Amino acid sequence: MDEKLLELVDVSKKFDITEALKDINLYIRRNEFVTLLGPSGCGKTTILRIIGGFEQPTTGKVLFEGQDITSLPPYKRKVNTVFQRYALFPHMDVFENIAFGLNIKKIPNDEIEKKVKKMLELVNLSGYEERTIDSLSGGQQQRVAIARALVNEPDVLLLDEPLAALDLKLRKGMQIELKNMQQSLGITFVYVTHDQEEALTMSDTVVVMNDGVIQQIGSPEDIYNEPRNVFVADFIGESNILDGIMIKDYLVEFGGQKFNCVDKGFGENRPVDVVIRPEDVKIVGEEDGMLTGRVKSVIFKGVHYEMLVESQDYTWMIHSTLMEPVGKMIGLNILPDDIHIMAKGRRSHE
Amino acid sequence: MRKFLRRFYVFLIFLFLYAPIFVLMAYSFNSSRSRGAWGGFTLKWYRELFRDREILTSLKYTIIIAILSAVISTILGTAAAIGISHMRKVPRSLVMNISYLPVLNPDIITGVSLMILFIFANINFGFKTMLIAHITFNTPYVILSVMPKLKQLDTHIYEAALDLGATPSYAFWKVIIPQIMPGIVTGCLLAFTLSIDDFVISFFTTGVGVSNLSITVFSMARRGVNPKINALSTLMFLSVLILLIIVNVRMSRDIKAKKQREATLI
Amino acid sequence: MNRKSIIAYPYVIWMVLFIVVPILLVFYYGFTVDTGAGAKFSLENFRRFFEPVYLMVLLRSFALAALSTFICLLLGYPLAMILASKDFERKNIMLLLLIVPMWMNFLLRTYAWLTLLEKKGIINSLLSALNLPTINIIYTTKAVVLGMVYNFLPFMVLPIYTVLSKIDKSVIEAAQDLGANSLTTFKKVIFPLSLPGVISGITMVFMPAVTTFVISRLLGGGHYKLIGNLIEQQFLSVYDWNFGSAISIIMMIVILISMGILSKYEEVREGGGLL
Numbered sequence: 001m002d003e004k005l006l007e008l009v010d011v012s013k014k015f016d017i018t019e020a021l022k023d024i025n026l027y028i029r030r031n032e033f034v035t036l037l038g039p040s041g042c043g044k045t046t047i048l049r050i051i052g053g054f055e056q057p058t059t060g061k062v063l064f065e066g067q068d069i070t071s072l073p074p075y076k077r078k079v080n081t082v083f084q085r086y087a088l089f090p091h092m093d094v095f096e097n098i099a100f101g102l103n104i105k106k107i108p109n110d111e112i113e114k115k116v117k118k119m120l121e122l123v124n125l126s127g128y129e130e131r132t133i134d135s136l137s138g139g140q141q142q143r144v145a146i147a148r149a150l151v152n153e154p155d156v157l158l159l160d161e162p163l164a165a166l167d168l169k170l171r172k173g174m175q176i177e178l179k180n181m182q183q184s185l186g187i188t189f190v191y192v193t194h195d196q197e198e199a200l201t202m203s204d205t206v207v208v209m210n211d212g213v214i215q216q217i218g219s220p221e222d223i224y225n226e227p228r229n230v231f232v233a234d235f236i237g238e239s240n241i242l243d244g245i246m247i248k249d250y251l252v253e254f255g256g257q258k259f260n261c262v263d264k265g266f267g268e269n270r271p272v273d274v275v276i277r278p279e280d281v282k283i284v285g286e287e288d289g290m291l292t293g294r295v296k297s298v299i300f301k302g303v304h305y306e307m308l309v310e311s312q313d314y315t316w317m318i319h320s321t322l323m324e325p326v327g328k329m330i331g332l333n334i335l336p337d338d339i340h341i342m343a344k345g346r347r348s349h350e
Numbered sequence: 351m352r353k354f355l356r357r358f359y360v361f362l363i364f365l366f367l368y369a370p371i372f373v374l375m376a377y378s379f380n381s382s383r384s385r386g387a388w389g390g391f392t393l394k395w396y397r398e399l400f401r402d403r404e405i406l407t408s409l410k411y412t413i414i415i416a417i418l419s420a421v422i423s424t425i426l427g428t429a430a431a432i433g434i435s436h437m438r439k440v441p442r443s444l445v446m447n448i449s450y451l452p453v454l455n456p457d458i459i460t461g462v463s464l465m466i467l468f469i470f471a472n473i474n475f476g477f478k479t480m481l482i483a484h485i486t487f488n489t490p491y492v493i494l495s496v497m498p499k500l501k502q503l504d505t506h507i508y509e510a511a512l513d514l515g516a517t518p519s520y521a522f523w524k525v526i527i528p529q530i531m532p533g534i535v536t537g538c539l540l541a542f543t544l545s546i547d548d549f550v551i552s553f554f555t556t557g558v559g560v561s562n563l564s565i566t567v568f569s570m571a572r573r574g575v576n577p578k579i580n581a582l583s584t585l586m587f588l589s590v591l592i593l594l595i596i597v598n599v600r601m602s603r604d605i606k607a608k609k610q611r612e613a614t615l616i
Numbered sequence: 617m618n619r620k621s622i623i624a625y626p627y628v629i630w631m632v633l634f635i636v637v638p639i640l641l642v643f644y645y646g647f648t649v650d651t652g653a654g655a656k657f658s659l660e661n662f663r664r665f666f667e668p669v670y671l672m673v674l675l676r677s678f679a680l681a682a683l684s685t686f687i688c689l690l691l692g693y694p695l696a697m698i699l700a701s702k703d704f705e706r707k708n709i710m711l712l713l714l715i716v717p718m719w720m721n722f723l724l725r726t727y728a729w730l731t732l733l734e735k736k737g738i739i740n741s742l743l744s745a746l747n748l749p750t751i752n753i754i755y756t757t758k759a760v761v762l763g764m765v766y767n768f769l770p771f772m773v774l775p776i777y778t779v780l781s782k783i784d785k786s787v788i789e790a791a792q793d794l795g796a797n798s799l800t801t802f803k804k805v806i807f808p809l810s811l812p813g814v815i816s817g818i819t820m821v822f823m824p825a826v827t828t829f830v831i832s833r834l835l836g837g838g839h840y841k842l843i844g845n846l847i848e849q850q851f852l853s854v855y856d857w858n859f860g861s862a863i864s865i866i867m868m869i870v871i872l873i874s875m876g877i878l879s880k881y882e883e884v885r886e887g888g889g890l891l
Binding site: 366367370373377451460467482550554571590591 | 620621622623624625626627628630631634635636637638639641642645691694695698699701704708710712713714715716717719720721722723724725726727728729730731732734738741766769770823824826827829830833834844847848851852857860861864867868871872875
């Protein structure tokens with residue numbers, strides 16, 4: 001897993017005057033499932049297009065197995081793409097679409113037939129060879145697009161929000177299928193999405209982006225549990241973000257109380273952002289809580305209840321499997337492990 | 351290099367398209383009648399053009415017929431489109447297919463068939479026959495422009511208007527007509543320009559003393575080259591150019607305004 | 617519901633009077649001969665059309681129209697492609713400039729070439745002033761083809777341009793992604809996808825070209841008679857309506873059949889696809 005298969009070195013991209021990417025440094029290992037995650041316009045698709053060869057970086061290099069491929073045209077790269085709206089060839093049937101890349105490589109016909117058949121089996125579309133593209137449902141078109149790319153046995157498969165156009169249930173199913181395919185075929189996937197849940201469930205590595213800058217690279221667990229800044233905390237899952245004062249190492253003050261925490265190195269008496277996940281706030285009796293608040297609203301979310309609790313100067317969002325009635329005064333406790341301290345910085349998302 | 355080649359190709363094609371027109375324009379200011387020699391700058395041909403009764407009357411007829419036939423065929427065609435969309439399947443496709451005939455048929459066949467009719471029915475050739483001919487070939491184009499708009503129309507909109515207390519005629523004028531207006535306008539403009547540009551059908555359906563510009567140009571050109579036609583071409587070219595530039599500028603301004611509105615909404 | 621169709625009736629009456637009846641009259645004249653003592657059913661007019669003299673006219677019309685259409689396609693496709701490419705600047709102005717000549721009177725456009733090509737016309741004056749040999753193509757087939765290409769070229773470019781500019785760019789990128797270089801991408805993806813535009817371009821050039829009698833009259837002189845001239849002659853100078861009608865019927869049938877075949881290729885044609 002340690003080999004760098006693909007690497008972007010100091011890549012930036014300007015469109016006219018807007019800077020889409022700023023000094024991107026990123027490497028992708030063989031057989032890794034990497035997800036580029038961020039809001040629309042954050043530059044994630046641009047990175048994908050640079051890897052695919054559809055855009056040239058303004059500065060910087062793209063390396064493939066150590067070789068500079070920055071100016072190599074798309075058709076010479078061992079990389080294939082599953083496009084956002086599939087980009088299937090409307091004048092060809094399913095078989096011709098999937099066989100397109102193989103035909104160009106002048107592979108003998110009987111072998112093409114074998115490979116296409118195998119691919120169709122893989123994506124559960126056996127028997128669809130002669131169907132026209134517009135007779136397929138969105139989900140089926142998606143599968144054809146994936147088969148068309150995979151049949152070329154690329155070293156890297158690029159997927160540009162491939163599930164965005166599907167409905168929720170289909171999307172969930174495809175997420176699992178894609179992950180299984182990636183593991184069984186042993187192909188490196190670079191996946192672009194703005195759906196944080198999708199990113200967390202499928203990836204080995206998540207790259208969180210905003211405003212053309214990489215905010216954090218890490219495993220899904222790292223990203224969720226140890227967000228490096230307020231943007232990541234806010235974008236991944238839901239968060240309570242409070243103003244606090246770091247009194248000294250391991251001690252922070254917010255909501256009028258001092259809390260023990262596990263962070264250090266911020267200096268003394270420094271203003272910081274305190275990030276706490278809604279599920280990490282424990283509800284206790286009013287007299288037992290370090291903080292107190294009144295329940296303002298309760299919404300049933302299926303697995304848990306989502307409550308808004310108004311304390312002195314902040315409205316908390318709390319997820320709990322137990323419901324507290326609206327209007328009740330309750331106590332709130334937070335464990336040191338669940339308090340994430342972040343230096344005050346630009347809250348780029350707002 | 352690639353870019354240069356592409357530009358050069360575009361340049362050559364446009365040279366081919368425009369050189370003849372520009373040459374005509376240049377020679378409309380040539381005082382020598384023969385086209386070989388340049389005899390000095392003159393506005394003589396323009397003065398003669400405006401004194402030429404034949405050209406002026408045909409210009410008058412061209413415009414009158416274009417306006418009349420555009421207006422009549424727009425009314426006739428819009429009503430027809432609305433009526434046809436309420437017809438049952440068989441009569442509807444019958445009417446539509448017959449309406450396609452003047453569109454698909456070569457102009458010369460539409461022309462001669464109308465000519466036979468007018469002679470057969472003993473109608474005197476002239477203004478009336480030419481107007482009838484123009485209405486006949488314009489109306490299908492109006493129908494074809496209005497029809498798609500009618501198809502896009504949400505049937506519930508009409509019902510919603512009735513539900514809110516509108517009478518059927520109020521709903522028709524205030525809800526249906528505004529929605530198909532773009533199609534009506536397109537059809538009307540199309541009819542107007544087709545009428546102005548028509549030669550073949552007019553040629554077969556006109557009578558003595560009544561001709562449009564195309565017919566006049568044809569008969570003058572058959573008699574040989576005439577510098578007055580150069581002057582006429584220059585004026586026609588400039589008016590088309592100015593008209594299209596105005597339309598284009600207004601359209602791109604509308605698009606820009608729309609984009610700005612959308613941008614402020616986001 | 618059916619009550620509302622009443623407002624179509626004025627048009628329906630108009631249509632019957634001025635579209636249906638005239639066509640029926642053409643058929644009536646085409647299938648009869650004037651015996652002096654009244655009209656009599658006959659296929660004589662059609663038999664006559666198959667005499668070599670007239671068949672040659674038909675053949676010449678189709679050959680010249682086909683040649684002109686081919687040249688228009690050859691010149692027009694690259695132009696449409698250049699105009700549709702995303703990095704071509706001033707696209708809107710160029711499109712406008714392409715349309716302007718279309719809006720200028722057809723007769724004037726043809727007349728322009730007459731003054732250019734004449735024996736003592738502008739081109740030859742220029743050539744002889746430069747001591748170069750003069751060209752004499754006026755009143756030849758070359759001039760007729762030139763006139764057709766000049767008049768109808770924009771009708772080829774516009775539909776192809778429209779289709780090309782509507783092609784989803786990601787489909788082209790997909791082809792490159794799957795290993796196709798520019799030439800293969802063009803052959804396997806761009807050209808097949810632009811076929812509907814090519815077909816409507818061919819229709820829009822071939823149909824008027826095959827029936828024109830103006831271009832052949834002005835630029836071809838009297839020598840190069842096309843089917844359009846033949847029809848015009850029968851009605852306006854020979855006064856043989858029966859024969860003229862028969863030729864019109866043949867023309868009409870050939871064209872309606874070829875339109876039918878072509879429109880099958882276009883598959884999903886929206887509304888006024890011809891416009």
